[in-house]
Amino acid sequence: MGDLSGNLTAPVKSGVELAPGMRAMLLNLIREELTRVTGRAQPAAVETVRLMTEKRLESRMMLADAGDNALTPRNMALACREAMLHWLVSAHYPLQHTADLLDAVLVAAGQEPSIPHTCPDLLSPWQKVVLGLLFIQGMRLDRAASFLGMSADPLREALSEAVTRVQGLGLRVGSRHRSAQA
Structure with missing residues (x-):
């Protein structure tokens, strides 16, 4: 496998604008998952995973049918899990x-x-x-x-x-x- 770091850990501006309550729910989900998997939730890791998650949510929104709500708690959890796995592979386990x-x-x-x-x-x-x-x-x-x-x-x-x-x-x-x- 080539370079494990890739661009997965580079902060990327997200086009998703979440309501404050949704953003708080997403941040709590990310902190809980980071703590569960790594034993801690460092602010830089939380921010990186948040941005990666929002990019995944943005992709889901673009692929969703017009009447579908891509920002359901289930979709947010799935996008968070995908982002966490990519972060773990690119920035956590190798180090x-x-x-x-x-x-x-x-x-x-x-x-x-x-x-x-x-x-x-x-x-x-x-x-x-x-x-x-x-x-x-x-x-x-x-x-x-x-x-x-x-x-x-x-x-x-x-x-x-x-x-x-x-x-x-x-x-x-x-x-x-x-x-x-x-």
Whole structure:
């Protein structure tokens, strides 16, 4: 996969003008989702995801039939989720330290975080994206491949390489983590 940062994180002026109540609802949704996925809602990330979400809403409005309301809570939630995934892939997962990402994988599997933060940053940005989509977002391999616009083979390869790289961290068969025993 090429440059992961692309233009997905660059703030883009949105053409959507939301009423103050709708904007507040959208910001709350974004903060909640950022906190759920990353553990925090930093203002710069909230603003970037807001702009990305509004661009998606704008696209939905342009594609909607004349009588349809593209700004329903359901459409806003879907647009927010799409924007969050693109932000995670382009700006969050690739920049995470291996220990932080693996701890998030453990938490997503219902385990306690236990990766020593002194471990080296073993994973490439691409491997971090693959692990984030598969184990934190819970996507199946074929869905993650479709989301990224590619076949599943490069994802399988990245997953295999990532598992090989982190085996010395205690995430292997027989470790105390149930998620590693699958």
